[in-house]
Structures are given as C-alpha cells and as structure tokens.
Amino acid sequence: MKRISPVPEKILKHKITKYLVEDEVVMNWSILKKCILMLALGCGVHLTWLGWDIFVLLNPEYWQYVHLERVYTQITLNSSFLVILFLLIFPCYKFQGNQLIERYLPYMAVGTFVISLCRDAYLVGVISPVATTSYVCLIMVGLVLFHRTLVYSMLIPASIFLGGCAYLSFSHQLPYSPLFNLDGELFYNGFWLLSMLYFILPILAVCMVLFEILLSQWRHREQLIKQLSQIDPLTNLFNRRSINQCLDKLNAAATPNYALVLLDLDHFKKINDHFGHHKGDETLVEVSAVLNQQLRESDVVGRFGGEEFILVLKNTSLEKAEQVAERCRIAIQQLQIFSDEGELIPVTASFGIAISTADLRPQQLLSQADQALYQAKADGRNLVKAYVEPLTAQMQVS
Template identity: 55%
Template sequence: MKKNLPPNPLTSLKAKIAKYLLEDEVIMNWSILNKCILILILGSLVHIIWIIWKSFILLSPNLWNFVHLPLLKLQLKLDILFCCLLILMVFPCAYWHKKRWAQQWLPYLSIGILVLSLCRNGSMIGVLSPATMVSYVSLVTVGLVLFNRKIVYYTLVPVTLFLILSNYLSLQGQISYAPLFNLSTSPYQNKFWVSSMLYFIAPILIICLILFEILLSQWRHREQLIQHLSQIDPLTNTLNRRSIKACLEKLEHKPTKSYALVLIDLDHFKQINDQYGHNKGDETLIQVSEALSQIIRDNDVVGRFGGEEFILILHQSSLAQAENIAERCRQAIQALHLLSNMGDIIKVTASFGVAFSSTETNPQKLLSQADKALYEAKACGRNQVKCYRERLVEAKLY
C-alpha cells in the first residue's frame, strides 16, 4: 500500500512564492504607499552596499591613496544617515497607508529623500560615471512603471538639471569631477575607479532586473488570465459563445470535416429559476456543465451557447458515436442530484439535437441542422436525443 508522503517544504515554499508573485499580489496593483515601501527598502539596500564599500576602504590602508579620505569619512556618515532615514520612512507609509493625505504627500517625500541621496553619491563618484547613469536610467524606468508620471517627473526634472549643471561646472573647472577619488589620469585608466564602478553598478542592475522580471512575469500572467477569461463563461467555466464561434470558424477551414455538433437545451429551466430562485438555476447550470465535461473526450469541446443552452463539438466522430455520447450526457443530466433550500428534489432534464458533418456542410449549416433536431426532440416530449438524418446516404455515414 502506497503511503502518503509529507509535502516537500521547498516545493511548498516555491508554490507559495509563485502564487504570491504571479496571482495574489500583482505589484502594479499595489497601493501607492506599498510601492513606496518597496522602493524605500531597495534604496536602503543600495545604501548598505555603499556603506560596505566605504567601510572596506577605511579598513584597507593600502587603498587610502586612491580616495580623499576625509570626504570618504563624511560620505560614510551621510550614507548611514540616509539609510536610517529611508528605513524610518517605511513606518509612516505602513502606519498611515489608508490616510488620504499620506497617499498624497508621502510618495513625494519618500522618493525625494531617495533621489537626494542618490544625487549626492552620484556627484561624489562622477555625474557621467557608469554607476550614476545606470542608476538614473534604472530608477526612471522603474518609477514610470510603478508610479504616477507626475511623481516621477517631479523628481526627474530637478535631478536632470542637477546632473547637467554639475557636469558643466566640472568641465569649467569650478568643481572637481568625482571628488571622492584621486584621479590624476583618465578615470578609465584607473583600475580602482573602474572596479569601484562595477561594484556600484552590479547590485543596482541585479535589483532592477529582478524587479523587472517580477513585473514582466506578473504582466504576462495577467494577460494570459485576461485572455482566458475572455474565452470562458464565468459561471460554468466552459467555452463561451464567442470561443465556440471561433472553433467553428477553424473547422470550416480544415480539410477534414469528420465531426458532429450537439445542441443541448435544459427542459423547463425557467420554472427552476421561478420556483427555486436564480441561485438554484446557476447551480443547475454549473452541475450540468460539469457532467458534460466528464463525459466528452479530451479532444472534444463543450461550451455554453446561450442562457440554458449548451453545445458539444465532437471531433472525428460518426453519427452513431455522437448519438451515443449525447445519450450518455442526457442520462447524466437526468441523474443529477439537486435539492432546493427546502430539501425538495429538483428534477433536471435536457433535450438534445445532433447533426453530423458532410463534405458539403459548413459549420453554420450544421448548426442549423442540430437546431432543427433539437426542436424535434422538444416537440416529441423533451428529455430525449434526436439526430438530423436528412441526406444521410449521400454523406456515406457509418
């Protein structure tokens, strides 16, 4: 006897993470203050990376000649200050996340503090350095994805003006370019400067790439979900009329037309709604769709064609096979166990009209034939299967 093995914790964790990232918590749908919290946390991580770099320089006397040591010490203190400030800003964003005034002003304050700290570090390592440019482009792109454009441009315009002005003043010799470093030659000939740029760029790129991957995965999942919902009837979880029409159009262009259509209409469905309520009517439709889905083959199609009308597309099926499947579906619907709120048995039956394709029959004409067969089934007393048999010999059915 096979024993039930305990669930793998790692697999369970991966499933929870995937569900969180792709389904339940789409980042683009977060509230604006939750997005601010995310940016503040990422900004504090970047500051921690800077603190580690500057602390490493201070603890390595052999590297002191590559930097302006007093300025490095000052910048380390400012990094710690801004890191603490960014972390502290998380608390008001979380505490007042439902307050209208907080939603209006805290995003500007949070992003303003982050951008101010980034501009300060950018001017220290060179406004045209790769690290500064990567940070500039990455933050603008992430900001435009997550936030209202007004908030992004509120910080983008002064930052851009600051970078242009700093670069102009450094070209005029009025301020030092990359004052944190001792650059006697071209920066790109200084191995220490180049390695420092790589150190600054790597975490920013990794963080932004991870964030973009999450956003892209969520966007793709949402697009697939929207596409799925546009094709599915929300109540019965079967194909809707639009999707059925698309399936029939595909069949019209196929070289082989060996298929059958089955139209199904629930008998006296209006009486179920009137006597037991629309909730019981919905429950009836759901159970009928489930019964149909269990009987048809994997390559067949079931859809809701109207209010209480369903349709089956049976691929590569003879008339006899289609009639047999329809009869099994009729029996399954008749055997449904539905109870009213008072405990009364709700009787459910359905009438079926079957039509088989021939080389001269297009899907729309076949649909009309199935409808005629369905009308005959209802005229003969309902709860039965009728097949459209006109021109049966010409179609060479078997």
C-alpha cells in the same frame, strides 16, 4: 483546442487571489507599499556605500585614489540618508489607506531617495557607469511601479541637476567625480574600475530581480485573464466566444467529420421560479459536470448561453454523435438535485445534432443543429434529434 475540465470554485478563487489581488502582484500594490519597496532599495544602496567607505578607510593603500575628506563626509551623509529612508518606511506602513497621506507622502519618500542618489552620482561622476546604470534602471522600475506624474516630477529635476553638473564639470566650474583623485590615468586605475563594478552590481542585480518578478507576475496575470476570458465563470466550461474560436479553427483546418450538438435544459425557467436562482445555478453546474464526464478528451463542451450548452465532437459520425447525445440525455435525466425543502427537482434536456460537411460554414452548421433542437422541443422535449435534409422541408410545410 482542448476541453477544459471543470475547475472547482475553491481552486478558481485561489488562482484569482494568487495573481490578481493586491497582496500578491507588486504592480497592484498600494502606492505606499511600493514606496516601502523603493525605500528599502535606497537603504540597501546606502549600506553598500557605507561598506565601501569603511573599506577604503581601513586600507591605506587606496587613499591615494580618493579624497579622504570626501570619504569621511560620505560616511556621515550616507548614514544620515540611511536613517531618513528607514524612518520614512514607518509612515508609509502606518498610514496605508489614508487618502491624504497617500497623495503627498510618496513625493517625500521617492524625492528623498532620488536626492540621495543624485548626490552620490555627482560624487562618482554623472557620466560614470554607476550613474548611468542607476539612472536607466531606476527610471524603468519607477515607470512600472508608480504613476507617471510622480516619476516625471522626480525625473525632470534630477535630469536637470545631473545635466547641470556635467556641463559645469565640462566647463571646469565644478570638479568632476570629486570623490576620486583623477590626477592619474583614471580608466587604467584598477581601484576605480573595481569601485564602479562594486556600485553597479547591487543596483543592477536588484533591478533585474524586480523586473523578473514584475514580468513573471504580469505573465501569470495575463495567462489567468486569458483563461478567465475563455470560460464561463459559473460552470467553468468554455464560453460562447471560445466555442466560436474553436469552430473557426476547425473550419480553417478543413477538419472533416465533426459533429455539433446543441442542448437546452427543458423548462429551466420553472426551476428558477419555483426553487430559486441558486438551485438554477446548481443545476447548470451539475449538468456541466455530467457533460464533461460523458465526453472524450478531444471533444469540446461549452455553455452557449443561459441554459443552452454545446458539444463539439471531433472525428465523429452521425450515429456516434447520436449515441453520445443519448448518453448525455440519460445522465442529465438521472441527476439527483433537491430543493431546499428536500423535493427532487426534475431535470431533462433536448438535443439537436448536425454533422459537418466540406461546404458548410460553422454558422450554417450551428443553424442546422439549432433547427434539430427546435424539432426535439416540438416533439415533446427530453429527446435527441439530428438534422437531415427532409427535416427542413417538413418544418416549412408545417
């Protein structure tokens, strides 16, 4: 478990803004912004259809595979849906933040999009590769982006419509895939196969890009949340939970020769009471920076709560731990922190050290370090004390 160097406040805020604020994470967009995304996708679908319609009409050799009157109708309907979907983008953009509009407009926007796709699915065949691919991809995207109530309110009628069309086609009450001429051998018809591929690829590509964006942003957010759950937000040091995890790992790995150093700022309450809590926070931040500067990369430093800090020194003897603690004590004492009136604020800390042994659990080691810290405070503060067995007896006698 590596030590986290102090993260400047601006950088931390930038990360939070980048991954957690509404403008960056698609999943956290307002519902109308998500509708704009869906409407833009719908416009792209109908532009694709219009391109196919025009291509067929400009190439007479393909007329034998389609019903031309349906193609002409398609141009009109695809153009109409394109205009409607495009126009719906304006109120979605204009009325963001309006609770009444945000409650009802998404049903209109997504509903129009679904209706247009259902009609196209019927024209090419409700169990065709295009219809099934679009159905699965859009459901998955919809469930990620929108509330389930909205998605299922559109999904259930659409499924009933497509299922009804499939049944009526099977019972010969409706033509199946009325856009195409199915008199020939459909699945050996190169034009039909290429048309299916043409319709599938844009939808599949867009959905895959959306999924990749959503999953990427989800991973980034989870990573940041995990990091934020491990560090203290004021000092950007490990918090108590992370320190306990670190100690558990050391204990599980039977790591020998590590030291725990507990330190507590002396008379910290006076700093808050006399100079203000903002100066108390500044003191904590400055002390955390000093501790980071005095330790090795392999060591761990954390804020254990309030004005108490903890150091985990790996591969360290008692003598070495005392040297590190003394170096930290002097550096803290030399801090230059001034009040709002320019008065120097005295800052000192007391230290308690405990060395690991094979038969000690992390909580027992913490208790020993805490006893040594107590002794440092009892002996006048601004001192470094190490836990040794006679210390316990002395404390019991006193």
